[in-house]
Amino acid sequence: MPGPRRQRRPSSALGVLSVLGTVAAVVVTFSVGMFSTSFDAMRHGSEVSGPQMAATVLWWVLVAGIATAVVWRDRHAVVVCLSTAAAGILTPVGAAAPLLALPFVVARERRWHVIAGCAVATALSVGASFWRDASRDGEAVMFSSVATGTVERSYLEPIGYVILGVLLLAVSMGAGLVRRYVGKADAAERVAAVETHRAEVLSTQADELRTELSRQDERELIAREMHDTVAHNLSVVSLQASALEVTTDDPEVVDAARTMRSSAHRALDEMRALITSLRAGSEQYTGSAPALGDLATLLDDARASGVDLAATVFVTDADGAPPALTRAVYRVVQEALTNVMKHAPGARAEVDVRARPGDGVDITVRNALTRDLNPYGDVPLLGDPGATAGGTGIPGGGAGIVGMRERCETVGGTFSAGVDDGRFVVTAHLPWERPTA
Numbered sequence: 001m002p003g004p005r006r007q008r009r010p011s012s013a014l015g016v017l018s019v020l021g022t023v024a025a026v027v028v029t030f031s032v033g034m035f036s037t038s039f040d041a042m043r044h045g046s047e048v049s050g051p052q053m054a055a056t057v058l059w060w061v062l063v064a065g066i067a068t069a070v071v072w073r074d075r076h077a078v079v080v081c082l083s084t085a086a087a088g089i090l091t092p093v094g095a096a097a098p099l100l101a102l103p104f105v106v107a108r109e110r111r112w113h114v115i116a117g118c119a120v121a122t123a124l125s126v127g128a129s130f131w132r133d134a135s136r137d138g139e140a141v142m143f144s145s146v147a148t149g150t151v152e153r154s155y156l157e158p159i160g161y162v163i164l165g166v167l168l169l170a171v172s173m174g175a176g177l178v179r180r181y182v183g184k185a186d187a188a189e190r191v192a193a194v195e196t197h198r199a200e201v202l203s204t205q206a207d208e209l210r211t212e213l214s215r216q217d218e219r220e221l222i223a224r225e226m227h228d229t230v231a232h233n234l235s236v237v238s239l240q241a242s243a244l245e246v247t248t249d250d251p252e253v254v255d256a257a258r259t260m261r262s263s264a265h266r267a268l269d270e271m272r273a274l275i276t277s278l279r280a281g282s283e284q285y286t287g288s289a290p291a292l293g294d295l296a297t298l299l300d301d302a303r304a305s306g307v308d309l310a311a312t313v314f315v316t317d318a319d320g321a322p323p324a325l326t327r328a329v330y331r332v333v334q335e336a337l338t339n340v341m342k343h344a345p346g347a348r349a350e351v352d353v354r355a356r357p358g359d360g361v362d363i364t365v366r367n368a369l370t371r372d373l374n375p376y377g378d379v380p381l382l383g384d385p386g387a388t389a390g391g392t393g394i395p396g397g398g399a400g401i402v403g404m405r406e407r408c409e410t411v412g413g414t415f416s417a418g419v420d421d422g423r424f425v426v427t428a429h430l431p432w433e434r435p436t437a
Contacts, residue, residue, distance in 0.1 A: 026068070033093045036092050085118075085122050086125075095126040099126065103179055127165060234268050235268065263301065290326060307341060329361050329363065332426075412430075
């Protein structure tokens with residue numbers, strides 16, 4: 001499942017442009033403020049008194065403070081806009097600062113009455129600055145000029161001040177609206193990305209749910225078929241074995257029937273546990289795992305079934321083995337002996353099991369290869385579970401070999417099976433970690 005997309009961070013180029021924009025805003029604010037206060041000081045003529053000089057110096061300090069405040073026009077746009085507009089209305093420091101802060105108010109502020117208040121304050125600051133300039137005479141007027149070769153000075157008409165003021169406000173508001181809608185577009189893009197990711201997650205979860213429901217349907221079908229067919233047939237075998245056990249006088253037949261009945265009962269118990277696991281939707285088999293000590297019973301049952309068996313079993317700390325390991329060991333030995341009974345009846349089999357924590361479990365099952373002459377004249381080599389039928393006539397498709405290999409690989413072990421020196425040999429090694437203190 002893919003993770004959520006991260007918000008895009010500004011690139012280094014955008015970061016540099018932002019810094020340059022802030023520097024330019026500070027320079028413009030300071031320059032406009034210095035020009036405004038300098039032209040305002042010129043209205044007193046060449047003779048400047050001490051209080052007038054002190055006032056001019058105070059305006060310069062205020063200009064420096066306003067230029068510094070412009071740095072925070074993005075984070076504290078409303079405060080910077082209103083405070084610098086008030087300074088522009090009350091003092092001759094110009095209206096550059098509120099004009100530069102107003103776009104950020106328009107872009108970030110959601111309350112339209114606050115935006116309107118900041119716009120009105122900025123307009124008053126611009127109007128006050130232009131009114132001061134228009135009320136002065138001579139060289140003290142910023143928007144004035146002297147034609148070359150003449151001494152007559154021309155001044156900007158009042159309508160010119162109005163047009164210029166409206167134009168500055170329009171540019172400031174327009175820049176703010178552009179920033180506002182670009183920000184909305186970016187926010188919408190981020191929301192769309194989040195929703196797209198959420199939709200992908202929901203789609204993935206829906207696919208997983210459909211897959212799980214399909215698997216559960218398959219488990220239910222398998223459970224029903226096992227209950228209706230395999231479990232039924234095992235029950236019939238158990239009943240027939242019980243009947244044979246009580247109706248015959250031959251001790252060997254009685255022992256064989258008893259063994260058949262016990263095997264059928266164990267198979268039925270395991271079948272019920274397996275059916276329960278399938279219907280519960282569990283990914284793991286929840287039936288009880290046979291212990292390593294149960295290998296002795298398994299080997300005795302094989303001998304009782306007529307297998308010529310020589311077995312060597314060495315197990316250290318049998319009670320400490322994990323259930324997954326004991327189940328794998330038991331099933332590998334069980335399937336190997338089943339293959340001997342199916343494909344090499346009467347052949348001698350040798351079972352060697354050595355299990356120890358830290359060293360793991362080593363399993364070796366060998367049986368001699370036999371030949372069975374069939375009525376069609378061919379001579380199949382038996383003892384190999386890949387044969388289609390052994391001496392008992394029981395069909396075999398090689399699924400037992402595949403099952404043993406998968407069991408070994410599930411617990412991290414290795415498995416091999418094949419003919420070696422005239423014998424069919426099954427070998428497996430399963431890891432068994434030493435328990436920690």
